[in-house]
Amino acid sequence: MISVGSVGSDGLREDEGRLLGMNTPRAILGIETSCDETAVALVTREGRVLTSLVASQVDLHAAFGGVVPEVAARVHIQACLPLVERALSETATTWRNIEAVAVTYGPGLIGCLLVGIETAKTLAWVRGRPLVAVNHLAGHLHALQLAPAVGHHLLIEGGREFSVLPVALGPPAGAPASAPPPDRIARPAYPHVGLIVSGGHTSLVWVGSPARAETIAQTRDDAVGEAYDKVARVAGLGYPGGPAIDRLAATGAPDGIHLAPPMMRRDKPDFSFSGLKTAAGRELERLRAEHGGELPAGTLANFCAAFQAAAVEALLGKALDAVAARRAADLVITGGVACNRGLRRRAAELSAHRPGLRIWFPHPLLCTDNAAMIAGLAWHLEPLAPRAALTLNADPGLGI
Numbered sequence: 001m002i003s004v005g006s007v008g009s010d011g012l013r014e015d016e017g018r019l020l021g022m023n024t025p026r027a028i029l030g031i032e033t034s035c036d037e038t039a040v041a042l043v044t045r046e047g048r049v050l051t052s053l054v055a056s057q058v059d060l061h062a063a064f065g066g067v068v069p070e071v072a073a074r075v076h077i078q079a080c081l082p083l084v085e086r087a088l089s090e091t092a093t094t095w096r097n098i099e100a101v102a103v104t105y106g107p108g109l110i111g112c113l114l115v116g117i118e119t120a121k122t123l124a125w126v127r128g129r130p131l132v133a134v135n136h137l138a139g140h141l142h143a144l145q146l147a148p149a150v151g152h153h154l155l156i157e158g159g160r161e162f163s164v165l166p167v168a169l170g171p172p173a174g175a176p177a178s179a180p181p182p183d184r185i186a187r188p189a190y191p192h193v194g195l196i197v198s199g200g201h202t203s204l205v206w207v208g209s210p211a212r213a214e215t216i217a218q219t220r221d222d223a224v225g226e227a228y229d230k231v232a233r234v235a236g237l238g239y240p241g242g243p244a245i246d247r248l249a250a251t252g253a254p255d256g257i258h259l260a261p262p263m264m265r266r267d268k269p270d271f272s273f274s275g276l277k278t279a280a281g282r283e284l285e286r287l288r289a290e291h292g293g294e295l296p297a298g299t300l301a302n303f304c305a306a307f308q309a310a311a312v313e314a315l316l317g318k319a320l321d322a323v324a325a326r327r328a329a330d331l332v333i334t335g336g337v338a339c340n341r342g343l344r345r346r347a348a349e350l351s352a353h354r355p356g357l358r359i360w361f362p363h364p365l366l367c368t369d370n371a372a373m374i375a376g377l378a379w380h381l382e383p384l385a386p387r388a389a390l391t392l393n394a395d396p397g398l399g400i
Contacts, residue, residue: 024091024092024093024094024097025044025048025050025097026044026045026097026098026099027042027043027044027050027091027093027097027098027099027375028042028043028098028099028100028101028102028132028375028376028378028379029041029042029084029087029098029100029101029102029123029375030042030043030101030102030103030134030371030372030373030374030375030376030378031080031084031101031102031103031104031116031119031120031371031374032103032104032116032136032139032369032370032371032373032374033076033080033104033108033112033113033115033116033119034104034106034107034108034109034112034113034116034136034369035067035072035108035109035112035199035200035369036056036057036058036060036061036067036072036075036112037054037055037056037057037368037369037370038054038055038057038075038076038079038080038083038116039052039053039054039055039083039369039370039371039372039374040052040053040080040083040084040086040087040371041053041087041370041371041372041374041375042087042088042091042093042098042375043146043372043375043376043379045099045379046147046167047145047146047147047166047167047376047379048146048147048149048167048169049146049147049148049149049366049372049376050091050093050149051087051090051091051149052148052149052365052366052370052371052372053083053086053087053371054368054369054370054371055075055079055083057071057072057075058239058240060075061239062238062239062240064239065229065233065238065239066229066239067109069109069110069111069112070111072109072111072112073109073111073112073114073115076112076115076116077115080115080116080119081119084119084123095127095129098127098129099129099130100124100129100130100131100132100378100383101120101123101124101127101129101130101131101132102120102131102132102133102134102374102375102377102378102381103116103117103119103120103121103131103132103133103134103374103392104116104134104135104136104139104374105117105133105134105135105392105393105394105395105398106135106136106394106395106396106397106398107135107136107137107200107201107395107396107397107398107399108136108200108394108396109396110394110396113394113395113396114394117392117393117394121389121390121392124389125389125390130383130384130389131383131384131389131392132378132381132382132383132384133381133384133392134374134377134378134381135398135400136369136374136398137196137201137203137205137398137399137400138210138211138213138377138400139373139374139376139377140196140198140334140335140373141194141196141205141207141213141332141334142210142373142376142377142380143334143362143366143367143370143372143373143376144166144187144188144332144334144360144362144366145166145187145188145210145376146166146362146366146372146373146376147165147166147167147169148363148365148366148372150365151363151364151365152164152165152182152363153165153166153360153361153362153363153366154344154360154361154362154363155183155184155186155358155359155360156344156347156348156351156358156359156360156361157351157357157358157359158351158352158355159348159349159351159352160348161348162182162183162184163180163182163183163184164182164183164184164185164186164187164360165182165185165186166185166186166187167185168185188330188332188358188360189329189330190207190208190209190210191206191207191208191209191326191328192207192328192329192330192331192332193205193206193207193216193319193322193323193326193328193330193331193332194206194207194213194331194332194333194334195315195319195331195332195333195334196334196335196400197223197224197225197315197333197334197335197336197337197338197343198223198224198225198335198336198337198368198369199223199225199226199228199229199240199242199336199337200223200225200226201218201219201223201335202218202219202223202224202225202271202273202315203215203216203217203218203219203400204216204217204218204269204318204319204322205400206322206326207332209380210377210380211377211380211381213400214400215399215400216269216322217269217270217271217318217322218270218271219270219271219272219273220263220270220271220272221272221273221274222272222273222274222277223273224271224273224311224314224315224337225242225335225336225337226273227273227274227276227277227311228240228241228242228245228311228337229241229242230277231245231277231280231281231307232244232245234280234281234284235284235300235303235304242336242337242339242340243339245304245307245308246304246308246340246341246342248300248301248304248305249301249304249305249307249308249309249342250305250341250342251301252298252300252301252302252303252304252305252306253302253305254302254305254306254308254309255302256302257283257287257302257303257305257306258283258306259276259279259280259283259306259307259309259310260276260279260310261276261309261310261311261313261314261317262275262276262310262314263275263314264313264314264317264318266321269318269321269322271314271315271318273311273314276307276310276311276314280303280307283303283306284303287299287303308340308342309342309346312340312342312343312346313346315343316343316346316347316350319331319333320350320354320357323357329356329357329358330357330358330359330360331357331358331359331360332360333347333359333360333361334361334362334366334367335367335368336367336368336369338361338362338367339364339367339368344361347359347361
């Protein structure tokens with residue numbers, strides 16, 4: 001069953017399609033199908049998100065405990081064109097207002113990527129529009145340069161939290177007049193350090209411009225989001241595991257359960273979460289044996305708090321080391337795991353002791369996979385030549 005919308009703090013999807021005014025501006029149409037979310041968005045040159053729609057397959061894949069690639073690809077086929085039609089209809093946008101079609105071509109699941117690519121290629125050819133190929137990871141890094149139709153981004157500085165937007169916006173159509181404005185109009189400066197954290201990726205990146213970035217470090221095995229999902233499965237918390245562990249961790253205390261942050265040596269910049277995953281599984285076995293096979297709710301919450309504390313310390317410890325080594329002023333944390341409340345709280349605590357450091361998190365709607373980041377970044381990229389547009393293929397192992 002497909003639900004259309006975008007991710008809230010609890011991991012569920014709610015509709016984010018919004019009009020920003022009566023006069024329809026020129027926009028790029030973005031399509032994102034790298035994993036199990038079919039996403040379509042319209043974004044203007046200055047980064048205003050006119051609409052961002054997502055068809056989520058979370059409920060469908062929950063029965064399997066993870067994403068089934070062939071199932072996901074079939075659902076993308078069903079969802080993609082209806083979402084395009086809905087995005088155009090809800091914003092009163094015609095093809096005369098579409099500057100280009102942008103699509104994710106990697107990394108991701110090859111069957112899923114191909115659905116979005118072939119849809120975008122066809123639309124661009126039939127409508128006579130340029131086609132822009134976008135790197136999914138670079139799209140995540142661009143999310144903070146966008147102004148979501150609803151809500152603000154988060155800036156943490158000196159231990160304090162501020163709501164921010166990269167450009168000044170009036171209230172979207174239908175929004176209450178009392179909707180609070182952002183605390184600041186601000187965006188991360190280039191160059192900066194980016195930390196991409198999701199179910200498929202854990203990477204530190206040096207971002208020189210919207211179109212230029214280089215990898216500093218990455219995971220040697222499991223991505224952090226993958227580790228969350230696997231530990232949650234062993235703990236009986238279902239799929240997706242990240243939101244479930246985050247909720248329970250907020251009510252627990254890690255004291256008494258020893259799970260060390262993995263691979264914390266400063267001469268080893270890469271991440272590794274397979275060891276933490278294994279240690280967490282063994283600790284669960286020990287705790288279950290100690291309690292006769294069934295964990296009390298409080299013990300399970302304490303376990304989740306311990307696992308999350310170890311994962312968060314590994315992420316932020318290495319990210320802050322990279323910030324110091326590069327003498328950067330800005331750290332951008334993006335990807336689905338950037339919605340994690342424990343990660344955001346710990347970032348605020350650590351920032352209080354680092355004068356001059358600014359830590360940025362996108363609005364949750366733009367943390368998880370979405371097409372707004374794809375369309376927004378496309379404004380800064382060169383369209384493909386006509387022959388290259390027709391022969392564009394998926395690159396499932398694409399790096400930054």
